Amino acid sequence: MAVYTEVSDQELTTFLCDYDIGLAVSFKGIAEGVENSNYLLRTDRGTFILTLYEKRVEAEDLPYFLGLMDHLAGKGIACPIPIHGRDGKALRELCGRPSAIISFLKGMWPRRIEPYHCAMLGEAMAKMHLAGNSFVMKRENKLSVAGWRSLFESCRTRAHEIQNDLEEIMEDELAQLEESWPTDLPVGIIHADLFPDNVFFLGGTLSGLIDFYFACNDFLAYDLAICLNAWCFEEDGSFNVTKANRLLVEYSRVRPLEKSEVDILPLLARGSAMRFLLTRLYDQLHHPEGAMVNPKDPQEYLGKLRFHQQVKDVTAYGLDGTP
């Protein structure tokens, strides 16, 4: 919820000369997205999002993210389309930062999740996974199991500030995850951050997916595991099995899940809970004084981890185990 880099009207005007999208008539910082500076840009020809990529996004990854959006849009997936400049380039520089203009996507993200949202999400995610098959660039998931240990080491000694026994809980879980993490599931392009604020709906229909800045190559079922955590828990921490069922069933209609994927879902869900617990813990402990973003609560994800730890099989997610 911030704009980190202030773009002057002169800089904007100069920047837009490199594009064929008209002249700016309005330009407002958007209070969404914690990683980058986002502006809503209206020209006399249309509406766009201008993003300045801040430190947390690695510049070398940007061609992958922008290329993926181009690729998915070309396959009919509703997602923002990078706008290419007169020289053909979508990735440019503004105010000393890598920057891009992408198309504006109509719709609003759902603040209160209903089961039909999960159903539509499942369908859209499966279509995205299929469309990603033919994308040739690769990007490793730096926030999967191989990356968790170093994150944990960087904040384990202060984990007790959040909860007394948090260090021990995480240590045990991390060891188990490292030992039993799968190696032979179907892989492909995953979004890796499909939280509700990255999924737009309009008139009861899913209108698009946004924010591909965590996308990477990983197990396709891991994207589902992330969404089990992000979409299927209620505010009081309880798990809504109906939502999970709708998500998984509608996904499977488009891309049938293999038995190996279904069986491993509880472990992937634990891993996904660990990943967000770790990054939230890190952000909480390294929250700079006067920062413009309130860090998210790590304990929410500790609760989710605890839930999946006691899951015996996928009947807990509303499946009968024989997809």
Added chain:
Amino acid sequence: MAVYTEVSDQELTTFLCDYDIGLAVSFKGIAEGVENSNYLLRTDRGTFILTLYEKRVEAEDLPYFLGLMDHLAGKGIACPIPIHGRDGKALRELCGRPSAIISFLKGMWPRRIEPYHCAMLGEAMAKMHLAGNSFVMKRENKLSVAGWRSLFESCRTRAHEIQNDLEEIMEDELAQLEESWPTDLPVGIIHADLFPDNVFFLGGTLSGLIDFYFACNDFLAYDLAICLNAWCFEEDGSFNVTKANRLLVEYSRVRPLEKSEVDILPLLARGSAMRFLLTRLYDQLHHPEGAMVNPKDPQEYLGKLRFHQQVKDVTAYGLDGTP
């Protein structure tokens, strides 16, 4: 730079039923405005700003602010127009907060001020002052001389945290201002917060004035004094006499200044510097941990106060003293 109140899509849909402006197709928090929660709302019929008034705006003042925008727009002043609901009311409630939808104004605020901006600002402000003449509601300026003492008392003991001798400087100045503040200047409706981010330009022309939430009845020349401070200093703290000249001359073309107003400008400018020094000092010292807004620098306004203290007459502002 914040959105304090999160509006759900369901709450928005219900809220919009009371208006005849179509269905929402997009809804984004804007990272501008530190007092209220502002959303950019697009419907299938147009673009609007939805504002939820947070604690710092007193609810009883809202009919004045919204009525003033209605009045000024009716007189041809380019400013946001409150959208009235089906029952005729512009002021409603959303998420437990007073709320209103206003029309969207095209344009961008100038990040780098040029003299022509000041000239156009002067002309627009004078027209606004004339148009305000026939507005019948009244609102006292709570941040004029009568309100400064209590603000000062609430932070004087900690003023040294900003600068060693700040308490003494402010004490002396405040006493002088209280003693010599005028009582018989032309009065009317003033905007009272015409900083660059509240003035939009488009294609080299002033396209509108926004954010009337400090508007009040006070000396018209005090609005000019505020703008001398907000528009005519360079980033290095130096005063740009050309900008001041353009501001004052173009203002006078529309509403000729009386000699009493011109003569008192240096004192009004000191008062205006004191007002923003006080509120910035207060905000700095009372800045809550984890707040989403970075407080503005009080010392900027101490420097401006120091400048006006050594001004002998209005030749320092580019006028010859005989308007």
